[in-house]
Amino acid sequence: MHAWKQIQQTVNYIEDHLNEEINIEDLAKTACLSPFYYQRLFSRLVKKPVAEYIKLRRMARAADCLLQSDIRILDIALELGFTSHEYFSRTFKNTFGLTPDEYRKKPQTLNRMTKPQLLLHYTLVDEEVPLITDGIVLEIHRKELKEPVHYMGLIKDVPIHHIDGLGTESGIDPLASLWDDFHKQKSALTCVSEYTEEIGAAYSSLRRLF
Template identity: 50%
Template sequence: MHAWEAIQKSLDYIEIHTTEEISIETLADIAGLSPYYFQRLFKRLVKRSVFEYVKLRRLAQSVESLKDHKRIADVAAEYGFSSHANFTRAFKEAYNIKPDEYRVKSIPLNQMNKPDLQLNYILIDENVPLIADGIVMEITRKQLIHPETYYGLTTKVLISNQIPVGEATGIDTPFILWERFHQMKPEIKGLIPNGIELGASMMGDMENGTFTYFAGASVDGEVPAANGMTVWELPEAEYIICSIEAETFAELATIALNKAMTYLISTWLPSRRLTIRPFSAEKYYPAASDGFSMEIWVIPVPLPD
C-alpha cells in the first residue's frame, strides 16, 4: 500500500464519522501506522493537522444542518463542539461570519473539501479521461484562432479566503459575483441565448493579496458600454484545457472545480515542466440531460531550465 492510500483510508473514515468522537489512535490504526508517524504523514499530505482537518470537515457539514434550521446549540452538539460559544467561535474563525448571521444571509462559503490524494500521484496523458470520486476529468490542447468576447462583472477577491488559490476557507466572493450577474443577466442585451458562461481569475494584483475575478457570458458582436459592466476577452493562443463533468452543478462549480484546478496546476503541469500565464478561465456549458460540464482554460508557459 502506498503512503497516500493509508492516509486516504483515514480521510474516508473521518468523512462518515464527523458526528462521533474521532481519536488519533483510531485513525492511526486504520492507516496501519503509529500515532506519531500517522500525524506527520497526514499533515504532509493533507497540508493540515489531523485536528484542524477534522474541525474544518465538521464545520463544512454543519453548514448543511444550519440550512435545515436546526437550533445552533443542537448543531454544535451534533458535531462535537463543547458549547454554542465554541462552535460560534470556530465558525467565525473559519468563515469570517457567525453561524446565526450565515443562517440569515445564506452567503456562499469556501469549504475545506475532502481531498482525493490519488490526484497528487496519478499522471494522465492528454485525451485520456480520469475518474476521481465520481468526477470525470480530461486534459487536452486547443489552438484558439480568434479571441472570444464576454460581458459581465468584475470584483477583487482576497487570496487568503479562497480554495484552492489561497487554500483557506472563507466567504466565496466569486460565487457572490455570479449571483449578482445572474440577477442582471435577463436584462443584458447582446448575450448569446443559452451561450457559454465564463469566469476568469487574473492574478495581476497578487502582491496586494488580491486577484481580479470576472463573471460573465458570451456576446454576439459589440455590446453597449454600461456602468459597472466589463468586456473581457479570451485571447487567441494555444491552451491546455481541463474538461470536467459532474452529476450536479453545485458539485461541478465547487468540489469538482477545486480538485481539477489543484490537479492541473499542482500536479499535471509541473510534471511536464510547464507553468501558466497569470490568468485562468472557467467555461460553463448549458446543462445536458446526463449532467453538467465545464472547462478550465490556461495558456502554458515552459519552465526555465
C-alpha cells in the same frame, strides 16, 4: 502503497465519522504509521493539521445542516460533538466570520474546507484518458481554435489561500460576490445575449512588492 493512499484512507474515515470522537492514534494505525509521522505527513499532503482539518470539516457539515431550518442549532452542535450552543457558535464564527444564527437568517456562499481527493494531486492525467475518482469522471481534451475567441467580464484578485482546491482559508467566499456582481451587470450589457455561455477561470500568479 503510496503515502498519499494511506492518508486518503484516513481522510475517508474522518468523513464517515464526523459526528463521533476521532482519535489521532487510531487514524495513525489505519495509515500504518506512527502518530508523529502520520501527523507530519497529513499536514504536508492536506495542508492542515489533523485536528484542525477535522474541525473545519465539521464546520462545513454544520453549514449544510444550518440551511435546514427544521433542525435546531443546538441539535446540530450536539450531533457534531460540541458540548454547548455557545462553544459551537464561537467556533463557527471564528471559522466563517459570522454566527450560525446569522448564517441561517442570511445564507452566504462560504469558502469551506472540502474533502481532498489526493489522487488528483498525485496521479498524472493523460489527454483523452478518463480518470474516475469519487464518482467524478475527468477527461482532458485539447482543442485548436480556428479563429480568435474573445471574452468579456469581470476580474478580481484573490489571495491563493481562498481558492477552492488550492487554498486552506475558511470564511465568506470572495469569488461569490464577483459572480453575483457579474450577473447584476450582465443584463445591462446589450452586446451580451441572455443565453451566452458563462465560464469561470482562475489562475495563480506570484507578485513581488518592492
